[in-house]
Amino acid sequence: MQLDSRIPSGPIEKAWEKTRFEMKLVNPANKRKFTVIVVGTGLGGGAAAASLGELGYNVKCFCFQDSPRRAHSIAAQGGINAAKNYQNDGDSIYRLFYDTVKGGDFRAREHNVYRLAQNSVSIIDQCVAQGVPFAREYGGLLANRSFGGAQVSRTFYARGQTGQQLLLGAYQALEAQIDSGRVTMYPRTEMLDLVVIDGKARGIITRNLVTGKIESHVADAVVLASGGYGNVYYLSTNAKGSNCTAIWRAHKRGAAFANPCFTQIHPTCIPVSGEYQSKLTLMSESLRNDGRIWVPLQKGDKRPASQIPENERDYYLERRYPSFGNLVPRDVASRAAKAVCDEGRGVGETGLGVYLDFAESISRLGRGAIEERYGNLFEMYERITGENPYEMPMRIYPAIHYTMGGLWVDYQLMSSIPGLFVLGEANFSDHGANRLGASALMQGLSDGYFIIPYTLGNYLASNKLAKVDAGAPEVRNVLSEVENSVKRLLSIKGKRTVTSFHRELGKIMWDHCGMARNAEGLKQAIRQIRALREEFWRDVNVPGSGDDLNQQLENAGRVADFFELGELMCVDALERNESCGGHFREEFQTDEGEAMRDDEHYQYVAAWEYMGPDAPHQLNKEPLNFEYVHPAQRSYK
Amino acid sequence: MQRYEAKDVSPDMSFLEMLDVVNEKLIAEGTAPITFEHDCREGICGSCGFMINGVAHGPKSGTTVCQLHMRSFKDGDELYLEPWRAKAFPVLKDLMVDRNAFDRIIAAGGFITARTGSAQDANSIPVPKAYADRAMDAAACIGCGACVASCPNASAALFTGAKISHLGLLPQGQAERDRRALRMIAQFSSELFGSCTNIGECEAACPKHISLSVIAQMNGDYLKASVRDRGAVKESSD
The missing domain is CATH 3.10.20 (Ubiquitin-like (UB roll))
Structure with missing residues (x-):
């Protein structure tokens, strides 16, 4: 496979402007002659569908939820970064670029990140114009707060519901286009395969989740914005429905999958309470602005937090990283929490937890100020745990939150299949091996509002696309393959439920491909996943039929894909003999327990190519060049 | 059962x-x-x-x-x-209902038109904090449908009012304010929702504590828009 990243030449500051100028344009009158499919309606997909509709393309937009407003972007709490420098604290596009490349531990493409930092500024303008009610100061100007991995205040927020408000902005713009007839919306419709004709993406196969009908949709280009794959771990902060099916099936049709092992463990989640647990709940990173993280100095100290005196507490992040303190990046904070729990100093019944304490902030700023900033998060914590965080410290523990890996895309967000574009968390491009807080919303909207409207037009204008009919044999073949795989799942009628398999897979992944990995464990995980997958296809029980609403069937298809992706994640983690960002290989660490990169051998994007059901994946490498930010060991001390 | x-x-x-x-x-x-x-x-x-x-x-x-x-x-x-009990939310299976009527109400006018890339600097229009906060209170609606299900009339007034209030409280939302009220309420009336009779069950049931005051705001906007709309029609036909 040839990977051409299409990175423009010349100075990075002008790269995107130059690319836009060189792009071919579609005549306004011709735009309505092109049909574009958008899968997913989160920040990437919602913004893309709305903007493409507005431009005049004929857009068909799909989501598995009952409404496009429910995509999981809605759950993002803390904020969105932008290099506005409204606080006059020394921020700039270059600084946001620098922080993001460094935060990603030098495994992201510089040009993509620079463009992201440039677009961040327009995103805030766009969202304010749409009526997103960002937090404001008394003077009426926009307020900001700080997030991990940065020493400036560049995060814009709408209470603890920033993702919700940004998504509703995109959703409303999308609904306006639906009303105008430019976008046709297909809710409760799941993409189950990609149609590739003459090497180009020309359509998708879907299942109507209410009627069970399997249908084909053809188009001139396909845009996937279907989110990340954190649910491979079963327990994650993702919504229950979040899945990898759209990107995984596109991968099996030829789209390279990049850096699958780069997953983010978020340091501040509510700890697991029992076996029945169905998902984990995030407590926004913004809490680390005012909360102090600590554990008892002594092992096995079971006294309640209030009875542990100040001099017997270890504020380990402030101690180890004095200059960033509690605001170190997520991967660093998560590993530090794991380390103190491994030492036997964890808190709570399971010992897998650390305190996030607001007592000092409350006494300094008053309860009112804390309530104003985090009120809804405190309420949520109390609802879930039954404990009042105004009176006792929160207990938190790391959990899977985001996946930096995804389908490989070039600078124009096109995958290795021409005509297949990938946006947001579904692609791999901007966050390297670790994503900084408040950057996911920024990337989704940058891709959807400000990149795809240009690059998609360029593709359509530079390619001669023959007309494709939904009845074409290439389309019908994929359709019948999908029908068969659905039938196969329904025909097994074994003894174990889909969820029981998913939970077991998740445990293997968390134990061996989670916060810390090693070669032996990864090899063992690959063996276990294969065995479990074999058992799944022999003994899974998917009740009911395929002809109506069947949630177990939907889930079974998704879990089947998680098995394959989970194995590839372990393969990728095993191949990468270094530690970087969220990928921590125990064999490769400094004496102080920090991640040790190997730039000489691993400064590349691992783009895996599917070679068939029984053949191992093939590794393709896209070398990464750092002309502007020079790789160094990250230091937050 | x-x-x-x-x-x-x-x-x-x-x-x-x-x-x-x-x-x-x-x-x-x-x-x-x-x-x-x-x-x-x-x-x-x-x-x-x-x-x-x-x-x-x-x-x-x-x-x-x-x-x-x-x-x-x-x-x-x-x-x-x-399941939610409302004619406008047909039951699909067991506890699952179809709430697409909400999407159609938003599509009718629950937005501020801002063509991608055309926006001015975000700080060029200051918004008083009190207004921004009230807009956020209304914008917190999650579109779950509890308000409709709890209302003896199965009215969508709280849902529709929340969006009209959110956008109408912001300076950016003024240009389309009349059109928004007229079109959203026309859509709300054409779906199978009932009318609001100020009972207040919706507010009590709302998991996000959306206040009944958004309905007053909606009614006010609708009334003003209707009066102005008649004037506008007359002017243009003169």
């Missing part, structure tokens, strides 16, 4: 986790599991919701059913679960 027994329930389980446990058992026994809508399970996506003993989202105020925990109930309690 179908009766199920929920065994091995821990007080730390969420209500939906309790249903998960029931479903796992049903599947193992070869029975059809209970269908219910859910996604984020953090109380923000608005997917979940049904009546528990006649109360939308159950007994705990300001809480969606996914965030309701079993510690709110006693061992041995008998709970009646029903």
Whole structure:
């Protein structure tokens, strides 16, 4: 496979402007002659569908939820970064670029990140114009707060519901286009395969989740914005429905999958309470602005937090990283929490937890100020745990939150299949091996509002696309393959439920491909996943039929894909003999327990190519060049 | 009506986790599991919701059913679960309903037109904090439908009013304010929702505490827009 990243030449500051100028344009009158499919309606997909509709393309937009407003972007709490420098604290596009490349531990493409930092500024303008009610100061100007991995205040927020408000902005713009007839919306419709004709993406196969009908949709280009794959771990902060099916099936049709092992463990989640647990709940990173993280100095100290005196507490992040303190990046904070729990100093019944304490902030700023900033998060914590965080410290523990890996895309967000574009968390491009807080919303909207409207037009204008009919044999073949795989799942009628398999897979992944990995464990995980997958296809029980609403069937298809992706994640983690960002290989660490990169051998994007059901994946490498930010060991001390 | 027994329930389980446990058992026994809508399970996506003993989202105020925990109930309690009751929300299966009427109300005018890339600098129009805060209060609506399900008239006034208030409180929302009120209310009336008679059940049921005042704001906007609209029609036909 040839990977051409299409990175423009010349100075990075002008790269995107130059690319836009060189792009071919579609005549306004011709735009309505092109049909574009958008899968997913989160920040990437919602913004893309709305903007493409507005431009005049004929857009068909799909989501598995009952409404496009429910995509999981809605759950993002803390904020969105932008290099506005409204606080006059020394921020700039270059600084946001620098922080993001460094935060990603030098495994992201510089040009993509620079463009992201440039677009961040327009995103805030766009969202304010749409009526997103960002937090404001008394003077009426926009307020900001700080997030991990940065020493400036560049995060814009709408209470603890920033993702919700940004998504509703995109959703409303999308609904306006639906009303105008430019976008046709297909809710409760799941993409189950990609149609590739003459090497180009020309359509998708879907299942109507209410009627069970399997249908084909053809188009001139396909845009996937279907989110990340954190649910491979079963327990994650993702919504229950979040899945990898759209990107995984596109991968099996030829789209390279990049850096699958780069997953983010978020340091501040509510700890697991029992076996029945169905998902984990995030407590926004913004809490680390005012909360102090600590554990008892002594092992096995079971006294309640209030009875542990100040001099017997270890504020380990402030101690180890004095200059960033509690605001170190997520991967660093998560590993530090794991380390103190491994030492036997964890808190709570399971010992897998650390305190996030607001007592000092409350006494300094008053309860009112804390309530104003985090009120809804405190309420949520109390609802879930039954404990009042105004009176006792929160207990938190790391959990899977985001996946930096995804389908490989070039600078124009096109995958290795021409005509297949990938946006947001579904692609791999901007966050390297670790994503900084408040950057996911920024990337989704940058891709959807400000990149795809240009690059998609360029593709359509530079390619001669023959007309494709939904009845074409290439389309019908994929359709019948999908029908068969659905039938196969329904025909097994074994003894174990889909969820029981998913939970077991998740445990293997968390134990061996989670916060810390090693070669032996990864090899063992690959063996276990294969065995479990074999058992799944022999003994899974998917009740009911395929002809109506069947949630177990939907889930079974998704879990089947998680098995394959989970194995590839372990393969990728095993191949990468270094530690970087969220990928921590125990064999490769400094004496102080920090991640040790190997730039000489691993400064590349691992783009895996599917070679068939029984053949191992093939590794393709896209070398990464750092002309502007020079790789160094990250230091937050 | 179908009766199920929920065994091995821990007080730390969420209500939906309790249903998960029931479903796992049903599947193992070869029975059809209970269908219910859910996604984020953090109380923000608005997917979940049904009546528990006649109360939308159950007994705990300001809480969606996914965030309701079993510690709110006693061992041995008998709970009646029903889907949202409203003609505008047809039942799809078990506890799952179709709420696309909400999307159509938004599509009719619940937006501010801002062509991508055309916006001026975000700080060029200051917005008084009090207005921004009130806009955010209204914008917190998650579109779950509890307001409709709790209303004896099955009215969507709280939902529609929340969006009209959110956008109408901001300077950016003024240009389309009249059109928005007229079109959204026309759509709301054409769906199978009832009219608002100021009973207030919606506010009590809302998991996000959306205030009844958004309905007053909506009625005010609609009245003003109707008067101005008549004037505009007259002017243009002159």
